Amino acid sequence: MDDRMFRRAMGKFATGVTVVTTEFQGEVKGMTANAFMSVSLDPKLVVVSIGHKARMHDIVKQTGKFAVNILRRDQEELSRLFAGQLKEERPVSFEWVNGHPLLPEALANILCNVHSAHVAGDHTLYFGEVTDIIMKDEPGDPLLFFEGQYRSIGQ
Numbered sequence: 239m240d241d242r243m244f245r246r247a248m249g250k251f252a253t254g255v256t257v258v259t260t261e262f263q264g265e266v267k268g269m270t271a272n273a274f275m276s277v278s279l280d281p282k283l284v285v286v287s288i289g290h291k292a293r294m295h296d297i298v299k300q301t302g303k304f305a306v307n308i309l310r311r312d313q314e315e316l317s318r319l320f321a322g323q324l325k326e327e328r329p330v331s332f333e334w335v336n337g338h339p340l341l342p343e344a345l346a347n348i349l350c351n352v353h354s355a356h357v358a359g360d361h362t363l364y365f366g367e368v369t370d371i372i373m374k375d376e377p378g379d380p381l382l383f384f385e386g387q388y389r390s391i392g393q
């Protein structure tokens with residue numbers, strides 16, 4: 239089976255979009271990821287799948303912690319930025335909570351310590367034990383990703 243067919247089929251599964259953030263040697267690192275899932279309630283676990291070619295892969299291995307920032311519908315540009323799809327760099331303001339750099343406008347910020355890691359093909363599944371959750375009171379719609387395109391609810 240060719241890669242295109244696989245990606246086209248996986249693209250039929252609509253997801254939200256997150257930016258995974260962490261701090262390493264005084265620098266903030268972020269990466270756009272839609273391979274995110276809630277895993278367990280007791281203990282509270284989530285998982286993100288990070289490709290071996292991504293710089294984020296080795297960074298999370300070393301920091302042992304990450305935060306998942308769930309993007310709102312007007313944060314497509316941040317998604318593109320942290321996917322390396324913008325031509326120019328952009329300064330981003332982070333809010334610091336318990337040693338985690340967070341995107342303050344996200345729908346929710348999920349702070350984790352790495353619980354375990356499982357290599358699966360060309361990705362590693364990083365399971366995160368959730369230590370804190372931040373959610374703002376104001377409502378908001380999520381940014382969606384479907385068939386390789388950004389979407390929003392009702393579109």
Ligand code: FAD
Nearest residue numbers: 266267268270271272273288289292293294319320321322
């Ligand atoms: P880098 O190339 O090091 O960084 C990515 C970009 O983020 C750079 O352009 C950099 O300018 C910017 N950046 C990083 N930190 C900062 C900062 N502090 N301030 C400002 N800018 C900063 N890949 C996966 O492995 N798993 C997934 O689940 C996944 N889902 C994706 C979903 C979508 C919708 C898209 C578009 C891409 C997805 N990717 C996923 C691909 C992944 O986002 C890119 O391959 C990414 O560029 C690889 O990350 P890296 O760590 O090598 O990033």
Ligand code: NAD
Nearest residue numbers: 244245246248249272273287288289321361383385386387
């Ligand atoms: P796309 O059409 O490549 O993505 C459609 C779907 O295919 C994604 O939602 C994901 O489920 C799957 N997919 C894509 N690349 C994958 C990979 N390398 N490993 C495992 N699953 C993958 O979307 P696009 O707009 O062309 O994506 C932009 C870039 O971001 C591409 O380079 C793509 O590879 C990457 N991406 C990676 C992942 C991932 O690693 N899990 C997920 C989404 C996008």
